[in-house]
Each structure stands twice: as structure tokens, then as C-alpha cells.
Amino acid sequence: MLAAGVRGQGERLAGRRRKMAVESRVTEEEIKKEPEKPIDREKTCPLLLRVFTTNNGRHHRMDEFSRGNVPSSELQIYTWMDATLKELTSLVKEVYPEARKKGTHFNFAIVFTDVKRPGYRVKEIGSTMSGRKGTDDSMTLQSQKFQIGDYLDIAITPPSRAPPPSGRMRPY
Numbered sequence: 001m002l003a004a005g006v007r008g009q010g011e012r013l014a015g016r017r018r019k020m021a022v023e024s025r026v027t028e029e030e031i032k033k034e035p036e037k038p039i040d041r042e043k044t045c046p047l048l049l050r051v052f053t054t055n056n057g058r059h060h061r062m063d064e065f066s067r068g069n070v071p072s073s074e075l076q077i078y079t080w081m082d083a084t085l086k087e088l089t090s091l092v093k094e095v096y097p098e099a100r101k102k103g104t105h106f107n108f109a110i111v112f113t114d115v116k117r118p119g120y121r122v123k124e125i126g127s128t129m130s131g132r133k134g135t136d137d138s139m140t141l142q143s144q145k146f147q148i149g150d151y152l153d154i155a156i157t158p159p160s161r162a163p164p165p166s167g168r169m170r171p172y
Contacts, residue, residue, distance in 0.1 A: 039082045046078040049141075050151050052111075053092065055099075057157035059109050065120045065151070081146065086137035089128045092154060102131030103159030110144060111151040122153065130159075 126136030
């Protein structure tokens with residue numbers, strides 16, 4: 001009888017131990033520092049990236065994305081979450097030969113659904129320039145929290161109207 005009582009008490013203690021909360025000591029900064037996992041493009045299906053471009057140096061207005069409408073300047077690109085801004089720039093330049101001119105500025109923004117209110121929000125993520133290396137060239141969609149279903153808006157500024165280099169760019 002005594003053995004049964006001890007066994008039962010031990011099971012209850014073990015049950016209490018299992019219910020104890022475990023706190024993580026990993027900080028948000030450490031989580032953000034985790035390297036991106038490489039994507040095997042041979043085995044991973046690409047996503048459809050809907051890209052909208054302007055050639056006036058400004059992004060589209062958010063009302064142009066309202067009520068199921070989108071701007072008419074759509075490019076559809078099949079790519080992966082590890083696509084860099086420089087890689088996306090080269091794909092856009094294939095479609096728009098005038099954007100190949102040295103000094104053409106590409107400003108990237110993610111357009112996404114606002115969960116707090118109806119409509120869309122925009123988040124500028126970086127820029128590239130034809131013929132120059134920049135710090136944002138290797139930035140990926142994944143690193144900027146791009147979600148499948150978001151849009152990419154690219155404001156293209158011709159070299160004649162481009163802002164002066166900000167020191168973040170350097171010639172090849």
C-alpha cells in the first residue's frame with residue numbers, strides 16, 4: 001500500500017514539473033541576427049512576384065491599389081524569397097531598355113495589406129543604381145519581411161532626373 005502511495009505521489013510531482021513554464025532567454029536581437037537559410041532554387045518552387053513600376057521617380061499612390069485595382073504597369077516575375085534587389089533590377093532592365101542607362105536609380109518598396117484598417121501600406125526597403133554598386137544590392141525580399149501576396153513597387157528615376165549619389169553607392 002505504501003509503495004502505491006509513493007508511486008502516485010511521484011506521478012503527481014512529475015505532472016507538475018511538466019506543467020512548469022519554460023522561459024526563453026533568446027532576445028529579439030539574437031533572433032534577427034539568425035542567418036537566412038539558403039534556398040535551393042532547384043528544389044524550391046518560385047513565387048509569382050507582382051511588380052509595379054513608375055518612371056517618374058515616385059512610387060504609386062496607395063489609392064491605385066484599392067478595391068481590387070492595381071496600376072497598369074505590372075510586371076510578373078517568377079523568383080524566390082532570396083532574390084536580391086540587384087537581381088530584380090537586372091530583370092526590370094531586361095523589360096525596360098531605357099532603364100539600362102548608367103545612373104538610373106531604382107527605389108524599391110513593398111506594398112502590403114494593412115491589417116489594422118482597410119487598404120494598403122507601403123514600406124520602402126532600398127535602392128539600386130545602374131552601373132554602380134550599392135549597399136542595398138544584396139538585400140533580399142526575405143530579409144525585408146516580404147510575404148507572398150505582397151506587391152513590389154519600383155520607382156525608376158532616369159539618370160537626368162536622379163538624385164545625386166548619397167555616398168552609399170560607388171562606381172564599378
